Amino acid sequence: MKKLLLSAIVFTALTSCKDDDKINNQDINYSKLPQEFPFSKLVTVNGVDVINGGFGSGAAAHPTRKGEFYVITDRGPNTDYLNGKKFPAPNFTPTIMHFKINAEGNIEVIKYIKLKNPSGQPITGLPNPAGMGSTGETAYDSSGNVLGTDNYGLDSESIVAAPDGTFWVSDEYGPHIVHYNAEGVELERISPVGVNTGSRKLPAVLAKRRANRGMEGLCITPDGKTLVGTIQSTMYVPTKALATNTTLTRIVTFDIATGQTKQFLYRQNGGASDSVCDITAISNTEFLVIERDGNFGSQGGTKKVYRISIAGASDVNGTDLTAVDGMKINNKALEQSTWDEITNAGIQPVSKVLAVDLVAKLGYEHDKFEGIVYLGNNKLAVFNDDDFGILDDGNGNPKAKILPKTGKVDKGTMYIVDIQ
Incomplete structure (x- = not known):
């Protein structure tokens, strides 16, 4: 049955890709973009409105229907506090929004899909407990009281819409890749070796992601066979103090049928504070x-x-996927090694060339540019994470997230841009 299902998925993906117009949306009216997503108020804290937004942490096109998209929230509104986060809406459920560009060129919401545990109960964005993907963060409510954990909690960051109607979602806790059915019920949770969430595993080294810097991106190859995820920043391998190569991060691939993984190195242009x-x-x-x-x-x-291209890049998985520090060269973790040392060891990172600078091209104002969908013909759909319209005031409390150029509260917005 699994083989038949996989064949159907691959066949659908391949036949969809034969007709570019089915996925490239060339006849969709994008003339009214950029355009904000609809939103409502989620909660008010100390006179500050937290909007029911956040859509744009990740994005995906509908695999067969022109002009339809999915965007996903992260774990929900939060602010920095002590050794963790304050959650002003602790019962918030990470949510997928399915929308389309209608005949008038406007964003029209089709459906909201709340993510659920295997029993069908809505999850939260609260941290996972120890042994199930914990980052060491403690969750607090707006008054500073400690909240609990959630075995199935997710800091969702990216989404894949599969041809069979299911979703794959990456997160920053475990980091996990989670498979959900069309209604958002969890089917499988794939995590690093040693994280007690299921039988299929990611390499153990990925558990050394930094808190809030886990698996930020996820997509599926056009043949429907492989998930490709990006780790947001340099991981703490072997430790925070020793991970000195702050421009090195990783790309991981996961073969959906076999569960086999590969890892590739990605060289950032920025430093430790920048994000892939x-x-x-x-x-x-x-x-x-x-x-x-x-x-x-x-x-x-x-x-x-x-x-970027992974075609000529070296697989740095190594022979032991349970090794907590991953592959080593000269008895040092990759994150401890300079790029010269890595090159001398015969390891080739992914190749890369600039496709577009959004600030130069669009005067892009948002801080958290986090979602992209390739539309074909060198056109790209662009989305931002609005952080639910709030920022941290420096004391763990929310303040309105104001765009300095316009003086307006930041809201999730869709753009279309031409790329090189």
């Missing part, structure tokens, strides 16, 4: 990847997309 965010496929070996910093566009922010 969403990824979208051009071909089975070529992809577009976001690199950004945390500044607003008008305040010198970096918001770039690079065209």
Whole structure:
């Protein structure tokens, strides 16, 4: 039965890709973009409205229907506090929004899909407990009281819409790749070796991701066979103090049928504070990847997309996927090694070339440029994470997230841009 299902998925993906118009949306009216997503108020804390937004942490096109998309939230509104986060809406459920560009060129919501545990109960964005993907973060409510954990909690960051109607979602806790059915019920949770969530595993080294810097991007290859995920920033391998190569991060691939993985090195242009965010496929070996910093566009922010290829890159999985520090060269973890040492060891990172600079091209203002979907013909759909309209005031409390150029509250917005 599994073989038949996989064959159907691959056949659907391949036949969809034969007709570019089915996925490239060339006849869709994008003239009214950029356009904000609809939103409502989620909660008010100390006079600050937290909007029911957040859609844009990751994005995907509907695999067969033109002009339809999915965007996903992260774990929900939060602010930094002590050794963790305050959650002003602790019962918030990470959610997928299915929408379309209608005949008038406007964004029209089709459906909201809340993510659920295997029993069908809505999950939260609260951290996982020890042994199930914990990052060491403690969750607090708005008053500073300690909240619990959630075995199935997710800090969702990217989404894949599969041809069979299911979803694959990456997160920053475990990090996990989670398979959900069309109604958002968990089917499988794939995590690093040693994380007690299921039988199929990712390499153990991925558990050394930094808190809030886990698997930020995820896409599926056009043949429907392989998931490709990006780790947001340099991992703490073997430790935070020793991970000195702050421009090195990793791309991981997961064969859906066999569970086999590969890892590739990605060299960031920025430093430790920069992020490698969403990824979208051009071909089975070529992809577009976001690199950004945390500044607003008008305040010198970096918001770039690079065209990359894994075709000539070295697989750095190593022979022992249970090794907590992964492959080593000269008895040092890769994150301890300089790029010269890596090159001298015969390891080739993915190749990359700039595809578009959004600040230069669009005057892009948002800080968290986090979602992309390749539409074909060198057109790219672009999405941002609005952080539910809030920022941290420096004391663990929310303040309105104001775009400095416009003076307006940041909201999730869809853009279309031409790339090189």
